[in-house]
Amino acid sequence: MSIQDIVVVGGGIGGTMTANNLVTKLYPEIRAGKARVSLISNDPWHYYKPAFMYVAFGMFYKDELRRPLHSLLKPEVNLLLDSVEGFDFKDSRLRLASGENHHYDYLVVSTGCIPSPERIPGLKEAGDHFYQHDPAMQLYHKLSTIDKGRIFIGVTFPKTPNVPHQCGIAPMETTLMLDDFLRKRGVRDKVEIVYTYPTVSQLLRNCLFLQRDVGEVLPSVFDSKDIRHQTGFTLERVDPDAKVAYSEEGEAVEFDILMQTPPIRAVDAVLDSGISQAPNNEGWLPTNRETLQLEGFANVFVMGDTVDLPISKAGGSCHNQSPVICDNLAGLMRVGKTVAVYDGKVQAIAQMGLDAGMPLWYDYDDDVMPTPATKIGGLMRKAFNRGIYWSVARGMI
Amino acid sequence: MTTQLAETRKQSNGSFESFLQDNPQLNDAATQDGMAALVEKLAPLLQGERFHNVVDLLSAVSDVVDMADDAMVQKMMKGYEELATGAFNLNNLMRYAGAQAGAEKDPPTVWQSLRRLNADADARRGLAMALAMLGQLGRQARRDAATLPEN
Numbered sequence: 106m107s108i109q110d111i112v113v114v115g116g117g118i119g120g121t122m123t124a125n126n127l128v129t130k131l132y133p134e135i136r137a138g139k140a141r142v143s144l145i146s147n148d149p150w151h152y153y154k155p156a157f158m159y160v161a162f163g164m165f166y167k168d169e170l171r172r173p174l175h176s177l178l179k180p181e182v183n184l185l186l187d188s189v190e191g192f193d194f195k196d197s198r199l200r201l202a203s204g205e206n207h208h209y210d211y212l213v214v215s216t217g218c219i220p221s222p223e224r225i226p227g228l229k230e231a232g233d234h235f236y237q238h239d240p241a242m243q244l245y246h247k248l249s250t251i252d253k254g255r256i257f258i259g260v261t262f263p264k265t266p267n268v269p270h271q272c273g274i275a276p277m278e279t280t281l282m283l284d285d286f287l288r289k290r291g292v293r294d295k296v297e298i299v300y301t302y303p304t305v306s307q308l309l310r311n312c313l314f315l316q317r318d319v320g321e322v323l324p325s326v327f328d329s330k331d332i333r334h335q336t337g338f339t340l341e342r343v344d345p346d347a348k349v350a351y352s353e354e355g356e357a358v359e360f361d362i363l364m365q366t367p368p369i370r371a372v373d374a375v376l377d378s379g380i381s382q383a384p385n386n387e388g389w390l391p392t393n394r395e396t397l398q399l400e401g402f403a404n405v406f407v408m409g410d411t412v413d414l415p416i417s418k419a420g421g422s423c424h425n426q427s428p429v430i431c432d433n434l435a436g437l438m439r440v441g442k443t444v445a446v447y448d449g450k451v452q453a454i455a456q457m458g459l460d461a462g463m464p465l466w467y468d469y470d471d472d473v474m475p476t477p478a479t480k481i482g483g484l485m486r487k488a489f490n491r492g493i494y495w496s497v498a499r500g501m502i
Numbered sequence: 503m504t505t506q507l508a509e510t511r512k513q514s515n516g517s518f519e520s521f522l523q524d525n526p527q528l529n530d531a532a533t534q535d536g537m538a539a540l541v542e543k544l545a546p547l548l549q550g551e552r553f554h555n556v557v558d559l560l561s562a563v564s565d566v567v568d569m570a571d572d573a574m575v576q577k578m579m580k581g582y583e584e585l586a587t588g589a590f591n592l593n594n595l596m597r598y599a600g601a602q603a604g605a606e607k608d609p610p611t612v613w614q615s616l617r618r619l620n621a622d623a624d625a626r627r628g629l630a631m632a633l634a635m636l637g638q639l640g641r642q643a644r645r646d647a648a649t650l651p652e653n
Contacts, residue, residue, distance in 0.1 A: 136601050164572075176587075180598040484570055492579030496586045 109140040109438060112199065112209040114189050116146025116174045117154070118498055119215035119409035119423035123430060125500030127213075128181045130431040134438070135181050142181060145199070145207075147188040151177055152238070153494050155272065155420065158279050160241035162286050162459070163249060165490075167238060177498045189216075192378040194402045211404050211434050214390065216375055218271060218410035218418060222367040225261065227343030232363045235279060236271055247362050248286060253295040254361030256283065257350060259340050260302055261368045264385035267307050267415045270366050273315050274417075274465070276300070277323065278456045279364065284330045285459040293331075300327060301338035304354060307415060311336045316472040340365060369418070371411055381413075389413035394469070395446045397430050403437070406430045414449070415469075421453040424497060454486040462486040 111131070113124045124144040134140035156170035175184055185207075191200035192214070199207040220236045222229040235241040248256075260276050262269065280300045287293040306315045313327075313334055314320035327334045339353040343363065350358050350365075370376065371388030380399070383389040391400040392412040399405040408426040410418040425447065432445035449469030454462045455478075462482030465473045496502045527533055547553040603609070610618065619625050 180594050481567055484567065484575060487572060487575040488579050488582075491576050492583040492586070495583055496590075499586075499590050501586060501590060 108138065109134065109210045110208060111140060111142045111211045111213075111434065112207065113142070113144045113213040113215060114199070115215035115217060115409075116144060116148055116151055117215060117217050117409065117423075118151075118420040119217075119427065120144060120146065120213070121151055121174065121177050121498045122423065122500050123213055123215060123408065123427045124182045125177075125179050125498075126427050126431045127434065128179045129500060130435050131438070132181075140438070141183060143183040143185055144178065145185045145187055145189055145201070146174055147186070147202075149174055149186055151498065153490070154236075155275075156490060157238055157241040158235040158275060158282070158456075159490070160238060161235040161244040161248060161279065162282055163245050164459075169491075170238075172495060172498075177495065179500075189374045192374055192380075194378065194380060194399065194405055197404065209404075211406075211437070213406045213408065213430060213434075214375070214399070214411055215407075215409045215423070216372045216411050218369040218371060220271070220367045221370050222365070224368040224370075225340055225342060225365075227345050228340070228363075228365060228367060231343045231345035231348060232365045232367070234365060234367050235275075236367070244362075244364065248283065249290070251287075251296060251362060252292050255297045255299060255359065256362045256364060257358055257360035258283075258298070258300045258364045259338060259350065260306075260366040261340055262303055262306055263369060263383075263387050263389070265383040265387050265389055265413060268383070268387075268389060268413060269307055269315055269415065269417055271369050271410065272417065272419045274453065274455045276302075276366050277314060277319075280332060281326075281330070281458040282456060283364075284332055289459070297333065298331075299333045299335065299358070301335045303339035304337045305339070316467070318472050319475050322475050369410070375411060383413055394449070396433055396443045397426055397447055398433070398443070406434065416449055417451045417453075419451065419453065420494075420497075421451045424452070425450040454482060454489060456483070456486050458483075 111127060113120045113127070121144070124142055127142045128135060131140050131142070135142065150171045151174045153170045156165045159165040160167075160170070178184055185201075187205070188202035189199050190202050193200065194212075197209050197212070199209065199212075201207055220234060220240075222232055222234065225232075233240060233244040233247060235244055258276060258280055260270060277300075280298065283298060284293065287296050287298075300313070302313050304311055306312055309315060309317060309320070312320040313323040313336060324334060337352075337354050338356060338358075340350055341353045342351050343349070344351070348360055348363075350360055350363055352358075370386065371381065371390070375381065375390060376386060376388040378390075380390060380401075381388045382391055388411075390407045390411050390413060392398070392407040392414055393400060394414055397406050397408060397412070399407050408430060409420075409423045416422050429445045429447040433443035436442055436444035450466065451468070452464070452466035454464045457463050457478035460483045461478035461480060462485055463476055463478045464482055464485065465475075467473045493502065522528055544553060547556070619629065
């Protein structure tokens with residue numbers, strides 16, 4: 106019997122924990138030389154991406170939020186530092202930048218998404234965000250020096266129906282962190298914070314958040330902190346010279362700092378695969394919401410940001426998808442069918458200001474039930490940021 | 503819920519009796535049933551003053567939460583990560599090396615092992631690391647055994 110080649114593409118949290126979890130799940134086959142797990146990543150570093158938002162407030166240094174990728178992997182994982190340039194799902198082959206054509210028997214696509222501010226005219230030149238390290242550092246330099254004016258916060262959703270933006274809770278988290286940060290700097294009374302949300306947010310209309318229960322408590326939270334809030338502002342374009350943001354709804358607002366959750370898209374190789382049915386060239390792969398298989402390709406699984414599901418594009422989603430994928434992949438190998446079902450579960454601890462936190466969880470059927478933010482919640486989040494995350498990546502938790 | 507309780511307290515004009523009477527949560531039958539069951543369970547602990555220990559424990563935990571700050575969490579989690587990483591690496595090492603060694607039908611002779619060691623740069627580096635660790639152990643033992651002069 107030939108060796109079964111299982112390939113995971115992507116060295117982010119989804120790919121890293123899944124490669125490790127696959128070794129655990131398939132260890133009898135691996136030990137017997139009947140299966141091999143490979144991880145293909147184009148980056149020798151693994152970044153804890155949620156910490157980028159802390160960089161924007163001067164709370165994390167680069168070396169504190171990354172580790173060498175190999176140090177997080179079990180030795181049975183065959184790490185290939187290469188870029189996938191093409192997916193040939195029909196022939197079960199990957200075209201790599203090194204020129205190699207890599208065959209697989211089973212594939213896990215965990216390639217994440219790419220912030221693309223250039224998709225809104227003027228946003229790249231005049232806007233800021235915290236979804237990558239360097240932009241977050243640039244934002245920190247602005248936030249730590251602004252003495253007066255207006256910080257305008259906005260959110261851009263994908264055009265694909267019912268697909269969320271990256272890390273659904275992040276705009277709210279950073280708004281509350283910003284309020285605390287400016288108060289600590291002693292300039293809050295001279296800096297106006299305006300939190301806005303677009304008219305269409307997944308299935309909701311004219312809300313402050315993508316889930317109704319949280320959206321309904323936000324006005325009182327923001328009012329208590331003198332944060333202005335506004336629904337129905339869908340960013341259309343930005344005038345970088347005049348520092349004015351224009352909305353699709355016809356409004357124009359001046360700003361000193363524009364903190365905008367940017368448009369996102371899948372990576373080039375996924376976009377070019379021709380499999381996605383998502384509009385606006387966003388590239389989300391059509392994913393079975395229960396088995397997490399790529400529609401039409403039983404030997405391919407999709408997870409994390411790359412899916413077209415109505416589930417947060419965040420590590421908390423990967424954490425729950427990974428065991429389902431491992432069980433289903435083992436099921437296909439051992440009994441010829443998938444055995445596990447993903448229920449849409451996501452869990453996280455929201456950072457509610459610089460020190461408070463709120464544990465949350467939801468799934469396909471039930472939304473987040475907001476609870477009061479607490480210092481204990483904040484300590485739990487800090488503990489996760491500073492240590493527990495790396496155990497999650499190693500597949501220990 | 504906290505707001506509702508606070509509102510009821512304000513309306514009761516400071517009277518504990520009217521606070522108990524006016525509060526809709528406390529006048530709820532399910533709340534009272536739950537309270538009665540809880541009191542029944544707590545009664546032996548209260549009577550023997552053992553419940554004081556629970557309150558003291560809660561108080562101590564609360565003190566720790568109050569005292570904890572970002573620097574403390576960072577230091578504690580650094581220790582956690584080092585421990586977890588050590589356990590992860592040691593477990594990997596034992597499992598991987600054990601599987602490799604166990605897969606060989608006949609274990610290599612000493613001479614074969616030495617030849618393999620000589621040809622494998624990583625194995626030689628591992629040996630160098632083990633020797634360095636032994637050196638550190640010896641250095642520590644030498645220092646611990648030394649008698650320090652009196653002040």
